Amino acid sequence: MINAEKLKLQFPIFNQKTPSGLDLTYLDNGATCHKPQSVIDAISDFYSKGYSTVGRASYWPSSETTVAFREVRKLVTEFINAPSEDEVVFNFGTTDGINKIANTFLRPRLSAGDEVITTEMEHHANLLPWQQLCIEKGAKLSILPILDTGDLDYESFETLLNDRVKFVALTAVSNALGVKNDLKRICAIARKKNIPVFIDAAQSVSHDEVDVQDIDCDFLVFSGHKIYGPTGVGVLYAKKKWLDAMMPLSYGGGIVKEVQLQESTFVDGVARHEGGTPNIAGVLGLGAAIRFVQSIGMHEIHSYLMDITDYAKTKLNEMDGIKVLGNPVHQAPTLSFVMDGVHPHDLSTFLNEKGICIRAGHHCAQPLMKKLKVPATTRMSLAIYNTKADIDKLIEVLKETQAFLS
Ligand SMILES: Cc1ncc(COP(=O)(O)O)c(C=O)c1O
Incomplete structure (x- = not known):
């Protein structure tokens, strides 16, 4: 079983705080992943x-x-x-x-x-x-x-x-x-x-x-x-x-x-x-x-990420006013969602203020956005240094955002 907290120690980026003194919660691994010390x-x-x-x-x-x-x-x-x-x-x-x-x-x-x-x-x-x-x-x-x-x-x-x-x-x-x-x-x-x-x-x-x-x-x-x-x-x-x-x-x-x-x-x-x-x-x-x-082992990586992705999907689906887009037979560790009444860019800006790096936009897939009838989504994409605690933090800040912006 992967110990993500321990693995995270190999990634020096997480040894520092954000400019506002917060721990970094990085959920934009679909764009690019951080580097372990060995790399x-x-x-x-x-x-x-x-x-x-x-x-x-x-x-x-x-x-x-x-x-x-x-x-x-x-x-x-x-x-x-x-x-x-x-x-x-x-x-x-x-x-x-x-x-x-x-x-x-x-x-x-x-x-x-x-x-x-x-x-x-x-x-x-x-x-x-x-x-x-x-x-x-x-x-x-x-x-x-x-x-x-x-x-x-x-x-x-x-x-x-x-x-x-x-x-x-x-x-x-x-x-x-x-x-x-x-x-x-x-x-x-x-x-x-x-x-x-x-x-x-x-x-x-x-x-x-x-x-x-x-x-x-x-x-x-x-x-x-x-x-x-x-x-x-x-x-x-x-x-x-x-x-x-x-x-x-x-x-x-x-x-x-x-x-x-x-x-x-x-x-x-x-x-x-x-x-x-x-x-x-x-x-x-x-x-x-x-x-x-x-x-680490690809098999272990895959099962660990599937586990925390399922966890994230369940938590997001439990929230009122959040819609996870797509429900495929096989899900990779990437989830796109929209929040009622809040533009994804405003949402990601709010999340950034709480130390959460998450992507908002069309994700270089404009025809797909058109098909989904949304201008943009907020996208969470996970890597092996992410934990359920990261997801809990995301959910907590999403709730704060809802309360603040609605
Ligand atoms: C599915 C897919 N294809 C291609 C690319 C382009 O990759 P790169 O910018 O590394 O060339 C990306 C980048 O996000 C991607 O997600």
């Missing part, structure tokens, strides 16, 4: 004790850094159960990965009249790149709707999958409602028609096991900063057949066999797709973050 140390040690580039130099400390960097690729490969390290590309994060696949994989494969399917619950990062490409190519962006519970309307998926569909992109978990999608079901249906499926795992990677072979997806991306790692680093998993068939994701140093002034040839494998000096500190920090998660 901070990995980054700081790299800069202070072993700073150098990777891959190209044979001197110390570059050789050691290169080994450490490669170890992280191996670690990530095992973490997502990718068949080989040749399918794990480091990049700058989820948004970067989605844009690169849109531009490098899908652009040359999409023509006027083709179709791309995405869903009604996507973060803008997993909507705009496909949307813009469809506009540019004269292709159609088909939208898989959600049901009243917030779950995807899986039955409509089969109807949308006609012969013109060239690509499917969906999130593992809705960042706004915490709806957990049945990725295996979507991939199995798409597989029958040989349509590649892209998974945005930004909101699932920190609390749900990611197994790309079990899901049987073609692409999957996530950001380091949402799994207790640093910003500016992420992972793109892609099946080898696609990586080898694609032109480089970005052009630059380190990706070539031979360069002439008018043309070049490129190496195979992931090196082909990692042009330029990588975010070395970021990758090493990501490695430390994954080791941190593994030291």
